[in-house]
Amino acid sequence: MHLHKFEKIWLVFGIAALVLFLSVVGVSAFHQGHTPSGGHMRVDPEKVRETAPFNQTGLRQKEDGTYEVVMIAQAFGYDPGKIQVPAGEQVTFTATSEDVVHSFSIVGTNVNMMVVPGQVNHKAHTFDEPGTYLVVCNEYCGSGHHFMSTEVEVVEK
Numbered sequence: 001m002h003l004h005k006f007e008k009i010w011l012v013f014g015i016a017a018l019v020l021f022l023s024v025v026g027v028s029a030f031h032q033g034h035t036p037s038g039g040h041m042r043v044d045p046e047k048v049r050e051t052a053p054f055n056q057t058g059l060r061q062k063e064d065g066t067y068e069v070v071m072i073a074q075a076f077g078y079d080p081g082k083i084q085v086p087a088g089e090q091v092t093f094t095a096t097s098e099d100v101v102h103s104f105s106i107v108g109t110n111v112n113m114m115v116v117p118g119q120v121n122h123k124a125h126t127f128d129e130p131g132t133y134l135v136v137c138n139e140y141c142g143s144g145h146h147f148m149s150t151e152v153e154v155v156e157k
């Protein structure tokens with residue numbers, strides 16, 4: 001097979017660009033500690049509100065002293081609507097969806113998980129600074145998607 005000189009140049013350029021791109025993505029993912037969110041817990045999406053822990057949404061303290069926020073995402077909001085968590089403590093967000101795919105993304109943090117009906121996702125985070133953090137849904141979930149947001153209020157313990 002004969003390759004023209006320009007074809008070779010562009011082939012090398014294309015492969016080099018691909019390797020560079022994948023390296024940047026890979027290195028930044030490891031450097032920033034990106035992890036796939038969620039475990040392998042499942043829940044019947046029709047019976048979410050009868051199934052523990054989703055029968056009682058909100059903040060609770062776990063036996064090991066850390067905190068957990070149990071959340072249900074639905075079109076077009078989150079239950080609980082407003083979340084208050086302590087600063088400087090590890091908080092695990094446990095979320096599922098009652099209807100369609102949503103997401104739970106806390107702006108300015110590493111918390112960004114898909115919320116899928118039938119699946120339970122977890123993400124732990126420690127808020128070092130008190131303040132108000134915006135939570136948005138970044139999976140298009142219907143006509144009210146752009147209204148789907150809430151806030152996490154981080155308060156001094």
Ligand SMILES: [Cu+2]
Binds near residue numbers: 103137139140145
């Ligand atoms: Cu949504």
